Amino acid sequence: MSRTPIIAGNWKMFKTVPEAESFFAEVKGKAEVAGVETVICAPFTNLPVLTKLAEGTSIKIGAQNLHFEDSGAFTGEISGVMLKDLGVDYVILGHSERRAYFGETDEIVNKKMHAAFRHGITPIVCVGEKLEEREADQTKEVCKVQTEGAFQGLTAEQAAQTVIAYEPIWAIGTGKSSTSADANEVISYIRSLIKDLYDEATAEVIRIQYGGSVKPENVTEYMGQSDIDGALVGGASLQPASFIALVEGAK
Numbered sequence: 001m002s003r004t005p006i007i008a009g010n011w012k013m014f015k016t017v018p019e020a021e022s023f024f025a026e027v028k029g030k031a032e033v034a035g036v037e038t039v040i041c042a043p044f045t046n047l048p049v050l051t052k053l054a055e056g057t058s059i060k061i062g063a064q065n066l067h068f069e070d071s072g073a074f075t076g077e078i079s080g081v082m083l084k085d086l087g088v089d090y091v092i093l094g095h096s097e098r099r100a101y102f103g104e105t106d107e108i109v110n111k112k113m114h115a116a117f118r119h120g121i122t123p124i125v126c127v128g129e130k131l132e133e134r135e136a137d138q139t140k141e142v143c144k145v146q147t148e149g150a151f152q153g154l155t156a157e158q159a160a161q162t163v164i165a166y167e168p169i170w171a172i173g174t175g176k177s178s179t180s181a182d183a184n185e186v187i188s189y190i191r192s193l194i195k196d197l198y199d200e201a202t203a204e205v206i207r208i209q210y211g212g213s214v215k216p217e218n219v220t221e222y223m224g225q226s227d228i229d230g231a232l233v234g235g236a237s238l239q240p241a242s243f244i245a246l247v248e249g250a251k
């Protein structure tokens with residue numbers, strides 16, 4: 001079973017609208033590589049312009065969060081209805097920064113997964129352990145709890161469409177990346193969890209990325225591993241040349 005590799009840039013809280021426009025102009029055509037899916041997950045403010053610019057290209061646009069209700073008195077929040085209206089294809093859910101700084105629990109992440117599917121938006125759901133959890137040999141247990149929590153009540157068909165990003169928290173923005181073999185071992189384990197929750201066919205098709213200090217210099221090594229289907233990239237996705245090199249490296 002071949003899974004299409006997916007490189008997703010997570011811009012986090014970076015880039016104004018003019019900066020997003022000039023980035024897109026530089027990567028258009030070049031970050032479009034046959035056999036690789038390219039996604040840019042941008043701040044909400046950039047989404048109207050990016051979804052327009054991406055029309056007619058193979059680049060998909062993603063958000064970095066959504067609220068689990070469709071509308072209501074939730075000051076400052078953005079719903080799946082609003083994102084779908086803009087033509088957003090993907091949404092990052094349960095990123096460790098949202099879990100750590102904004103109190104997102106597995107239950108909230110699960111509600112957001114259901115909201116994304118209600119509106120035809122594909123979730124990129126993040127799981128991963130803290131440094132002290134890795135040191136206490138709890139990596140697999142943490143990933144199990146987060147994965148089972150995120151997929152509660154989703155059908156096998158929905159699970160098959162979902163992208164999981166395994167991001168060990170100690171590797172995010174630190175320059176300390178997991179070795180490709182270690183990342184592959186955890187990702188294979190996460191795939192086995194999907195098999196237990198659903199079935200073999202779903203586990204075979206679901207795409208699982210690695211994230212955490214991925215750069216053009218190491219992306220190919222990750223992609224060479226049996227179970228790693230792409231990367232979710234923060235810092236190295238912010239410069240056009242580096243983003244293009246990441247997509248090229250995933251071929």
Ligand SMILES: O=C(CO)COP(=O)(O)O
Binds near residue numbers: 172175
């Ligand atoms: O958090 C990440 C992507 O979601 C990883 O960030 P870095 O690539 O900057 O380590």
